[in-house]
Amino acid sequence: MEPSAERSRALSAARVHLDRGFRFEQGNSFERALEAYRDALAARPTALERIEAHLRIARVHRYLAQWDESSAEAAEAIRLADKAGSDDLAAEAMNVEVGVLQIRGFTDEGDALAQKALLRARSARVRGITLQNLGRGAAERRDFVASDRYFEESIEAFRSANYDIGVAVALTNAAKAALDRGDPHRALTIGEEAIGLTRRLNLLDVLLTAVQNQAAANAAVGQFDAAESLLTEALGHFTSARNPIRQAECLETMGEMSEARGDDPETARRCYARARELAVAAGDRQLVDRLSKRLGPA
Numbered sequence: 001m002e003p004s005a006e007r008s009r010a011l012s013a014a015r016v017h018l019d020r021g022f023r024f025e026q027g028n029s030f031e032r033a034l035e036a037y038r039d040a041l042a043a044r045p046t047a048l049e050r051i052e053a054h055l056r057i058a059r060v061h062r063y064l065a066q067w068d069e070s071s072a073e074a075a076e077a078i079r080l081a082d083k084a085g086s087d088d089l090a091a092e093a094m095n096v097e098v099g100v101l102q103i104r105g106f107t108d109e110g111d112a113l114a115q116k117a118l119l120r121a122r123s124a125r126v127r128g129i130t131l132q133n134l135g136r137g138a139a140e141r142r143d144f145v146a147s148d149r150y151f152e153e154s155i156e157a158f159r160s161a162n163y164d165i166g167v168a169v170a171l172t173n174a175a176k177a178a179l180d181r182g183d184p185h186r187a188l189t190i191g192e193e194a195i196g197l198t199r200r201l202n203l204l205d206v207l208l209t210a211v212q213n214q215a216a217a218n219a220a221v222g223q224f225d226a227a228e229s230l231l232t233e234a235l236g237h238f239t240s241a242r243n244p245i246r247q248a249e250c251l252e253t254m255g256e257m258s259e260a261r262g263d264d265p266e267t268a269r270r271c272y273a274r275a276r277e278l279a280v281a282a283g284d285r286q287l288v289d290r291l292s293k294r295l296g297p298a
Contacts, residue, residue, distance in 0.1 A: 014045035018052060028204050028241040030060050051080045051089045058096045062103070063205075065244050065282035070100050091120040091130060098133045102140065103245065105285035111137040128157030128166045132173060139177040140286070147177050165206070168197045172210045179213060184220035191217060205241075208234050212246065216253045224257055231257075244282040251275035252291060269295065 021036030037060070040053040058073035074096040081090035094117040101110035114133045121127040135150030151174040158166030171194035178187040191214040198207035215230035231250050238246040255271030258264075276291040 012046065012049065013043040014040040014049040014053070017043055018049065018056070021056060025056070025060060026203055026205060028208075028237065030064055030241060033060050047080065047084045048086065048089065051077050051084065051086065051093070054080065055089065055093045055096060058093065062096060062100050064242060065103075065284075067100055067104060067283060071097055074100070087120040088122040088126050091117040091122070092126050094120070095126070095129050095133055098130075102133065102136055104283055107137050107140045124157045124161035125163045125166060128154045128161065128163065128170070131157060132166070132170050135170075135177070136173055139173075139180055142180070144177060144181045148174075151177065164197065164201055165203060168194060168201060168203055168206050168210075171197065172206055172213060175210065175213045175217070179217050179220065184217040187213065187217040188221070204237070208237050209246070212238075212250055212253075215250075216256075219253055219257045219260065222260070224261060227253070227257060244278040245284050245287065248275040248278040248282070248284070248287055248291070251278070252287075252294070255294065 017036050017040035021033045021040065024030070024033035024036055034057060037053050037057045041050065045053060054073050054077035058070045058077060061067075061070035061073060074093050077093035077096075078090050081087075081093060094113055098110045098114045098117065101107070101113065111134065114130055114137065118127065118130045118134070121130050131150045131154035135147045135154060138144070138147035138150055151170055154170045155167055155174075158164075158170060171190055175187045175190040175194055178184075178190055191210055194210040195207065195214060198210055211230050212234040215227045215234065218224075218227035218230065231254060235247060235250040235254075238250060251271045252275045255268040255275065258268040258271060272291050272294045276288060276295065279287040279291060
C-alpha cells in the first residue's frame, strides 16, 4: 500500500473538493471520493491542484483494481507535472503507477520506475513513498535484507516530514514482509504498532490492511480464533469497498486456517477457488499463480 498526497492549506473551491475526497478515500467510500476529485477538476483548479486531482483519481482506480484507468490518470498527472516543472508531484504520480505494476506482477518494471521516481523526489514525504515501494518490490523478490533497509529508510523519511500516515503504511508493509519471510512473531509485534497508529489516525483503509496482516500472523502461530475474528472484520469491509484483491487475500488465509485445523478439505478448496476467481478478475498474476498452486490440478 502507499500514503496519500499531502493536503494543502489553501481554501480554493478545488481544494475543498480535494479535501472532501480525501476524507471519503480514507473512509473507503471510493465512488464518493472519485466524485469529489472530479468536482475538483471542474472547479477551476490551479495547475498543481489539477495534478493532485488526477493523481488521487489514479490512486482510487488502483484500489478498485481498475488498472487501465489508474495508469491513464497517473500518466496525465505526470504529463502535467512535467509541464509545471514539479518533480515532486511527478515522482508521486510515478509511484501510483509503480503500485499498479507491482500488484500486477511486473516487479522489475515497478522497481525501475521507482528508481526514476527516487531521483525526482524533492520532499521527504515523497522520498518516503518511493522507498516504501522499493521495499515492497524487494519483499516480493524475497530480498528481505533490502526490504528491511528500504522500509527503515522510508519510516525515517516520513518521521522527518511529520507524516504519520506514511509511518502507518510503512509499518503495515513491514509487518507483511516479516510474515512473508516466515517470522510471524515479528509480524505480530510490528502489526500491533501499525494497528495502534492507524486507529489513532482513524485511517480505515490502512487499518483494515493491518488487521488482515495481523490475522494471517495469528493464523501462522496457531491462534485461529483471533485470526478468524480479525479476518471476518476485514473481509466484510473489503467486500463493501469492492476491493477484490484484499478479498482474495482474506479468503486465501481462511483456506490456510481451514487446512491447519484439519477441517473438511473441500472447505479450503472453496476458499481458494473463490479467491482465485477474484484474483483473475482483478488481474493480479502473482496471486493467481499462488492460488493455482494451492488448488493443484483440476
